[in-house]
Amino acid sequence: MKVGVLTGGGDCPGLNAVIRAVVRKGERVYGDELIGFRDGWKGPIEGLTMPLDVERCRGLLPKGGTILGSSRTNPYKVDGGVDRLKANLAELGVDALIAIGGEDTLGVAHRLTSEGVPVVGVPKTIDNDLNGTEVTFGFHTAVQIATDAIDRLHTTAESHDRVLVCEVMGRHAGWIATYAGIAGGAAEVLVPEIAFDIDEVCDFLKRRHESGRFASIVVVAEGAQPKAGTMVLQSGEVDAFGHARLGGIGLVLAEEIEKRTGFETRVTVLGHVQRGGTPTAFDRVLATRFGVAAIDAVHEGAFGQMVALQAGAIVRVSLEEAVGQLKTVDTHLVEVAEVFFG
Numbered sequence: 001m002k003v004g005v006l007t008g009g010g011d012c013p014g015l016n017a018v019i020r021a022v023v024r025k026g027e028r029v030y031g032d033e034l035i036g037f038r039d040g041w042k043g044p045i046e047g048l049t050m051p052l053d054v055e056r057c058r059g060l061l062p063k064g065g066t067i068l069g070s071s072r073t074n075p076y077k078v079d080g081g082v083d084r085l086k087a088n089l090a091e092l093g094v095d096a097l098i099a100i101g102g103e104d105t106l107g108v109a110h111r112l113t114s115e116g117v118p119v120v121g122v123p124k125t126i127d128n129d130l131n132g133t134e135v136t137f138g139f140h141t142a143v144q145i146a147t148d149a150i151d152r153l154h155t156t157a158e159s160h161d162r163v164l165v166c167e168v169m170g171r172h173a174g175w176i177a178t179y180a181g182i183a184g185g186a187a188e189v190l191v192p193e194i195a196f197d198i199d200e201v202c203d204f205l206k207r208r209h210e211s212g213r214f215a216s217i218v219v220v221a222e223g224a225q226p227k228a229g230t231m232v233l234q235s236g237e238v239d240a241f242g243h244a245r246l247g248g249i250g251l252v253l254a255e256e257i258e259k260r261t262g263f264e265t266r267v268t269v270l271g272h273v274q275r276g277g278t279p280t281a282f283d284r285v286l287a288t289r290f291g292v293a294a295i296d297a298v299h300e301g302a303f304g305q306m307v308a309l310q311a312g313a314i315v316r317v318s319l320e321e322a323v324g325q326l327k328t329v330d331t332h333l334v335e336v337a338e339v340f341f342g
Helices: 015-028 042-046 081-092 103-114 139-160 175-184 198-210 249-261 281-299 319-324 331-338
Strands: 002-007 033-037 049-052 096-101 119-123 163-168 188-190 216-221 265-269 305-310 313-318
Touching (some): 002 015, 002 081, 015 033, 042 081, 096 281, 119 281, 139 163, 139 281, 163 175, 163 249, 198 216, 198 249, 216 249, 249 265, 305 319, 313 319
Parallel strands (some): 002 033, 002 096, 096 119, 119 305, 188 216
Antiparallel strands (some): 305 313
């Protein structure tokens, strides 16, 4: 078979490990010819390809990012995009496509499957918000990066008796904020799932400082919202999938905390640092398992399916289930974090 591979949406650690695994088993076990489509869905629309083989994939396991490049191109928002995509696949003789991505990339994969394009999905999002899988590769690495940052922020906060706000990724789901906040011993964790009361946040911090603790870390997900109105700074721009470009909640939150408490407050925005660099051992193994399972699914004709992790085993779920709704943070996990607030 001739199998195409693409990576879409935001990059994250582990993407290259998936590509490597797909190519290794596809070439060595099934005798497949592998072809990479560059820059997400833009690749098959414009015929942007690169050859993939075992030799070209050597050394990829620990490498962050994606050798295929990525984009947020949506074929359904490009004039004639879907027809051009289908025509290019046919011209190139591609028998099946493996799409590695998050909600948007796999949402396109689901629609294309319903139109007869043979696609298998691999879940990718550091936000860990894809339904049908317990965890996605990249999330573990992002949490470790955020936790390391919080550990470092503790020492400087204690040296200057400051409140430090750490903004992490998480548009609609606060998995990174919750895990890193618990692991890093944050005084407050603010997530998109629960609108926060700025007065309560400041009261917690005041009580903490009254008890003799003069340094506090507040972890906030980029999509967190206050109960009354919004403090998120948005450019008004949206991407090809209609998502507003977020960022800025950390800065506004820090200003509000300092104004309401009188405590010197600074902000650190981790941003794309969470996406970059070497994947953890856990993410390398998970990405490898997903890649092997994806090429197996192709050869078993399991199109319209996504490989997933459930109870430690790699299984398949429908793309429809995977993108049907977001997987948000369990309230019980938030309650664990709340034990340590203030």
